[in-house]
Each structure stands twice: as structure tokens, then as C-alpha cells.
Amino acid sequence: MPSTQSLTGQTAIVTGASSGIGRAIAEKLGAAGAHVYLTGRTASAMEASRGKIEANGGRASIIVADIRDPRRVYELVDRAMADTGRLDVMVNNAGVSYPGKVIDADPEQWRAMLETNVLALLAGCQAAIRAMRQCRAQGHIVNISSSAAHRPDSGVYGATKHAVNCISNTLRRELEDDSIRIVNIMPGAIATNFGRNFEPAVIANLLGAAGLKLEVKRGERLPDEVFDKLQPLMRQLLGSADDVADAVLYAVSQPIHVDVAEIVVRPPKQINL
Numbered sequence: 001m002p003s004t005q006s007l008t009g010q011t012a013i014v015t016g017a018s019s020g021i022g023r024a025i026a027e028k029l030g031a032a033g034a035h036v037y038l039t040g041r042t043a044s045a046m047e048a049s050r051g052k053i054e055a056n057g058g059r060a061s062i063i064v065a066d067i068r069d070p071r072r073v074y075e076l077v078d079r080a081m082a083d084t085g086r087l088d089v090m091v092n093n094a095g096v097s098y099p100g101k102v103i104d105a106d107p108e109q110w111r112a113m114l115e116t117n118v119l120a121l122l123a124g125c126q127a128a129i130r131a132m133r134q135c136r137a138q139g140h141i142v143n144i145s146s147s148a149a150h151r152p153d154s155g156v157y158g159a160t161k162h163a164v165n166c167i168s169n170t171l172r173r174e175l176e177d178d179s180i181r182i183v184n185i186m187p188g189a190i191a192t193n194f195g196r197n198f199e200p201a202v203i204a205n206l207l208g209a210a211g212l213k214l215e216v217k218r219g220e221r222l223p224d225e226v227f228d229k230l231q232p233l234m235r236q237l238l239g240s241a242d243d244v245a246d247a248v249l250y251a252v253s254q255p256i257h258v259d260v261a262e263i264v265v266r267p268p269k270q271i272n273l
């Protein structure tokens with residue numbers, strides 16, 4: 001059950017806020033009163049979230065950025081600090097997966113996963129710690145890892161999430177004497193656009209099992225309505241992005257002497273992504 005402690009007066013940044021888990025987190029933090037900086041590559045999706053947050057009396061700002069360049073991440077934090085004078089919550093959520101055998105893979109896909117899932121997250125952690133120290137925040141840094149980090153053979157994507165766990169654990173030790181907590185969230189399979197780079201037939205099969213027929217093109221997002229229908233039909237196998245966002249709100253609403261170090265959020269049946 002999420003704490004109802006208000007985040008009013010706090011500033012939060014969410015990367016990958018244009019879809020799925022990041023969008024749900026941004027909307028949840030905005031509804032709890034934080035001024036949320038949403039960042040991603042797709043402006044239109046973030047405009048819709050800003051509309052929802054503002055309609056509820058909240059505050060939201062959008063920064064379109066490709067965070068594979070770490071300089072964009074430092075700029076994000078600088079912008080939030082320049083506008084509001086503070087940073088209380090940093091959610092390093094943006095991530096991509098290109099599943100497949102190592103032996104067959106395109107190294108550019110390894111680069112995309114490493115730059116997005118690891119390098120951008122590291123830059124986000126470093127920039128946020130510096131900003132939180134500067135404004136003397138009682139801050140929370142939330143890193144979105146994956147249950148794939150619990151498996152020893154989860155491919156190059158899984159390797160990036162093992163790296164996320166290692167970075168979170170390392171920073172938690174480094175920050176024991178600071179007023180900054182590191183929260184590592186490991187979702188299981190969640191109904192989002194995460195599968196956009198999967199083999200289209202795999203996604204089509206999943207949709208077919210729920211009775212949904214749709215043309216699936218590699219790299220393209222599915223309409224929101226598909227997830228609205230799919231997730232309730234498949235809730236034994238697919239969690240909802242809101243479930244993960246509830247966990248994030250719970251963690252960042254705790255007082256600073258409570259260290260919510262790790263949370264696994266998964267549906268009852270496990271599928272390995």
C-alpha cells in the first residue's frame with residue numbers, strides 16, 4: 001500500500017517518461033505533488049502525461065532528449081535545478097532490449113543497450129547526487145533494473161541489468177552517510193512497449209493468446225488501448241506499469257532513515273524476458 005505522504009514542493013526527474021513504466025511513474029509522482037520533469041524521445045506521449053498531471057493541479061515539464069549521450073543527462077539535471085532550485089527524486093528508468101543470441105547479434109544493439117541502460121543511468125546517478133548534495137535534499141535515486149538481473153544467463157540485456165544492480169549496491173554503500181537513498185526496482189514482465197524490438201511474431205503470439213489481432217512491426221509502439229485490453233486479460237503473466245509506479249511512490253515517500261533498498265514487482269507467473 002503506497003504511503004500517502006505528499007511530495008508537494010519536491011522536484012522529480014523521470015527518464016523514459018514517454019512510455020510504459022516511466023510514464024506511469026511520472027504521472028504517479030505528479031499526482032503526489034512533485035514538479036515532474038518528464039524526459040524521453042517522443043514529445044507527443046509526454047504532452048498527454050503533462051496534460052493529466054496539470055489537470056489534477058500538479059506541475060510538469062517536458063525535456064525531449066536522447067540520453068545515450070551522457071551530456072543530455074547532465075543538462076536535464078541542470079535544467080531542473082535552474083528552474084526549481086532543487087532535486088529530490090531521480091528515476092533512471094529509460095531502457096531498451098534487443099533479445100537474441102550473442103553469436104548472431106549486431107554490436108550496435110549491444111551499444112544501444114549499454115549506453116541507454118548503463119551509461120545514461122550512471123550519469124543520472126552522478127548528476128543527481130551532486131545536485132541533491134548542493135540543495136541539501138533528502139533525496140531518492142530510483143534505478144529501474146529487472147528480474148533478469150536475478151538470472152545468471154539473461155543475455156546482454158540481462159548483463160546490463162546485473163550492472164544496474166551492482167551500481168545501485170555500490171552507490172548505496174558510498175552514500176550511507178549522506179541523506180540520499182538508492183532504490184533498486186526489479187520488475188518482472190510488465191505490459192509496455194518494452195517488446196518493441198522483439199521478433200514481431202513473438203508479440204503477435206502473445207496478443208493472439210489474449211484474442212487480440214494486430215499487425216506488429218519491429219521497433220514500433222503499440223497503441224495504449226492494446227495494453228489497456230491485454231494486461232487485464234493476461235494478468236497472471238503480465239504486470240501493469242501502475243504496479244511498478246506504486247512501488248516507486250512507496251519507496252520515495254519513506255523518511256530518509258528508512259532505506260527501501262530493493263523491490264521486485266512481478267506478476268504471479270514468471271516469463272523470462
Ligand SMILES: NC(=O)c1ccc[n+]([C@@H]2O[C@H](COP(=O)([O-])OP(=O)(O)OC[C@H]3O[C@@H](n4cnc5c(N)ncnc54)[C@H](OP(=O)(O)O)[C@@H]3O)[C@@H](O)[C@H]2O)c1
Binds near residue numbers: 019021042096193
Ligand atoms: N516491461 C517489462 O517487462 C520490463 C521488465 C523489467 C524491466 N523493465 C525496465 O523498465 C524500464 C522501462 O521500460 P518499459 O517496459 O516501460 O519499456 P517502454 O515502454 O519501451 O519504455 C521505454 C522508455 O525508455 C525511453 N528511451 C529508450 N531509449 C531512450 C533514449 N536513448 N533516450 C531517451 N529515452 C529513451 C523510451 O522513450 P521513447 O519511446 O520516446 O523512445 C521510453 O519512454 C526499462 O529500463 C526496462 O529495461 C521492463
